[in-house]
Amino acid sequence: KNEVEQSPQNLTAQEGEFITINCSYSVGISALHWLQQHPGGGIVSLFMLSSGKKKHGRLIATINIQEKHSSLHITASHPRDSAVYICAVLPLQAGTALIFGKGTTLSVSS
Amino acid sequence: KAGVTQTPRYLIKTRGQQVTLSCSPISGHRSVSWYQQTPGQGLQFLFEYFSETQRNKGNFPGRFSGRQFSNSRSEMNVSTLELGDSALYLCASNEGPAGTGELFFGEGSRLTVL
Numbered sequence: 011k012n013e014v015e016q017s018p019q020n021l022t023a024q025e026g027e028f029i030t031i032n033c034s035y036s037v038g039i040s041a042l043h044w045l046q047q048h049p050g051g052g053i054v055s056l057f058m059l060s061s062g063k064k065k066h067g068r069l070i071a072t073i074n075i076q077e078k079h080s081s082l083h084i085t086a087s088h089p090r091d092s093a094v095y096i097c098a099v100l101p102l103q104a105g106t107a108l109i110f111g112k113g114t115t116l117s118v119s120s
Numbered sequence: 121k122a123g124v125t126q127t128p129r130y131l132i133k134t135r136g137q138q139v140t141l142s143c144s145p146i147s148g149h150r151s152v153s154w155y156q157q158t159p160g161q162g163l164q165f166l167f168e169y170f171s172e173t174q175r176n177k178g179n180f181p182g183r184f185s186g187r188q189f190s191n192s193r194s195e196m197n198v199s200t201l202e203l204g205d206s207a208l209y210l211c212a213s214n215e216g217p218a219g220t221g222e223l224f225f226g227e228g229s230r231l232t233v234l
Contacts, residue, residue, distance in 0.1 A: 041219060051208055053225040100219035107176045108219045110163040
């Protein structure tokens, strides 16, 4: 079983729809990251969370430490949001590296 | 402020050869971490260097190695290349240890092994 599970694996949406991507993890963590990767490779950091909720424009990220779960929401989705969204966790155990989910591929059509 | 720069962006090698990839972090960042990305496995951690010391190493064979210089630039080397080493190799730089703050990634070096 992977330590970081994302769902769904693939997601298609119409422009304007509300999108939710989920990330569940099995280890205690000190931080969780949401990353965005567009075709071509470059990865951009969207959020780093250790508790609660963060908002940036149309993107909202939440985390529930007790339930070991985080969600990334996109409100009023747009075709430019089409990308792979990756969840990564930094375990509490000292000296442990980031563990990544396999990613969620989002395609938004107009 | 310049971003993270990786060179070369694309390269093609044959089995048995070796390759060296370079990563220049954001000015002032002391941590450089390396990742391998393949369609089947996703992103996997290779190693992290912080102030010229290897801080952490992922579960990869000894053919994969790296180093960091006093100016924080880092190189990774893969010797005796295998077909399965074909991947996108990404580096990320951070002010502190990787993952403790915002991650800044380079565009990656895409390696094809024939």
